[in-house]
Amino acid sequence: xxxxxxxxxxxxxxxxxxxxxxxxxxxxxxxxxxxxxxxxxxxxxxxxxxxxxxxxxxxxxxxxxxxxxxxxxxxxxxxxxxxxxxxxxxxxxxxxxxxxxxxxxxxxxxxxxxxxxxxxxxxxxxxxxxxxxxxxxxxxxxxxxxxxxxxxxxxxxxxxxxxxxxxxxxxxxxxxxxxxxxxxxxxxxxxxxxxxxxxxxxxxxxxxxxxxxxxxxxxxxxxxxxxxxxxxxxxxxxxxxxxxxxxxxxxxxxxxxxxxxxxxxxxxxxxxxxxxxxxxxxxxxxxxxxxxxxxxxxxxxx
Amino acid sequence: xxxxxxxxxxxxxxxxxxxxxxxxxxxxxxxxxxxxxxxxxxxxxxxxxxxxxxxxxxxxxxxxxxxxxxxxxxxxxxxxxxxxxx
Numbered sequence: 449x450x451x452x453x454x455x456x457x458x459x460x461x462x463x464x465x466x467x468x469x470x471x472x473x474x475x476x477x478x479x480x481x482x483x484x485x486x487x488x489x490x491x492x493x494x495x496x497x498x499x500x501x502x503x504x505x506x507x508x509x510x511x512x513x514x515x516x517x518x519x520x521x522x523x524x525x526x527x528x529x530x531x532x533x534x535x536x537x538x539x540x541x542x543x544x545x546x547x548x549x550x551x552x553x554x555x556x557x558x559x560x561x562x563x564x565x566x567x568x569x570x571x572x573x574x575x576x577x578x579x580x581x582x583x584x585x586x587x588x589x590x591x592x593x594x595x596x597x598x599x600x601x602x603x604x605x606x607x608x609x610x611x612x613x614x615x616x617x618x619x620x621x622x623x624x625x626x627x628x629x630x631x632x633x634x635x636x637x638x639x640x641x642x643x644x645x646x647x648x649x650x651x652x653x654x655x656x657x658x659x660x661x662x663x664x665x666x667x668x669x670x671x672x673x674x675x676x677x678x679x680x681x682x683x684x685x686x687x688x689x690x691x692x693x694x695x696x697x698x699x700x701x702x703x704x705x706x707x708x709x710x711x712x713x714x715x716x717x718x719x720x721x722x723x724x725x726x727x728x729x730x731x732x733x734x735x736x737x738x739x740x741x742x743x744x745x746x747x748x749x750x
Numbered sequence: 751x752x753x754x755x756x757x758x759x760x761x762x763x764x765x766x767x768x769x770x771x772x773x774x775x776x777x778x779x780x781x782x783x784x785x786x787x788x789x790x791x792x793x794x795x796x797x798x799x800x801x802x803x804x805x806x807x808x809x810x811x812x813x814x815x816x817x818x819x820x821x822x823x824x825x826x827x828x829x830x831x832x833x834x835x836x
Contacts, residue, residue, distance in 0.1 A: 487762070490762055490763040490764070491761065491762055491763070493757065493759040493763075493764040493767075494759045494760065494761050494762070494763075494764075494829060497757060497759050497820070497827045497829045498829060500820070500827070501792060501818065501820045501827070501829070504790075504792070504820065504822065505792060595761045595762055595831070599831075661789065661790065662790045662791065662792055663789055663790065663791040663792075664791070664792050664793070665777050665778070665779050665782075665791065665792070665793035665794065666778060666779055666794070670794065671792050671793070671794060671818070674794045674818060675792070675818060678817065678818070678829075678831075681761075682761070685761065
């Protein structure tokens, strides 16, 4: 076998192996998107109920609560970044990180210090490579988020929010994550979580409408104290679920195009190897014919 | 007669939704019974049983803890981190 031919065969084989892997990953992601979407849908009633309740309190009572009132000055902002644990998902993680960098620039322009909370191995690697510090990170399980993780994250950021600036606390919390729009569109999105920006879900009451008088048990402050962490949790959990669904969709898309590319490569190399084989055969034939020719002329001369 | 629209939701799923005659739940202050026409209310849920009496008199029971209860316009939402029907 000619050297050229052997090289092409090798390339075809390697493209075929790669294709097998990318194809398997594509199928796995495709089957997991559905589940991830179902989980998003299943958690929606909870977050809707929590959001309604929070906006009800915020709209219908005029209590001063640290979580709802905008602080006079904001010196430090926390940014929670949701990326994936694994790569091979196209621009999934880098889109979020880019968005986070933009947000960082914006916040720094406003004279705020920025601290980071990272979710997903990719963001940790990004920060580690650039030797940048972060407060806390959560890795593992980005493709199948658990509510307990969301609770941990929420506890950490709310604790930081409730700490004074002087003691290392933050005055503002932003989430940066991918929002799942469709199988082919996932958009990185920044949400300011705290202080609350009110809030989708409840239509603002018209001025003429009489506000219903809410009764709070035990009292307004305690209800808000209990409610707002729940709200933060549910927003974070929702962001994680959205991010997981987006991750699967992004990976499916990336792996689909990788499989297509492998197909194209295999086709090209097969063409090239056929041509190489054919030219080898042609050469051999002409050698044989030439040789036979030479022999017969040599025979005639005897 | 007006009925209550009840939504019992846990963090990861909706546990039960439907129409009901009466809801009894446990808040941190004690048990509370809700009938149609109740004033708007937000309460912190204590750990315990939620009993939902349907229009035909059947009772649905569920465990709910770690959450809150909201009443507004005859819509009762029992929202708990952990909730399950018994």
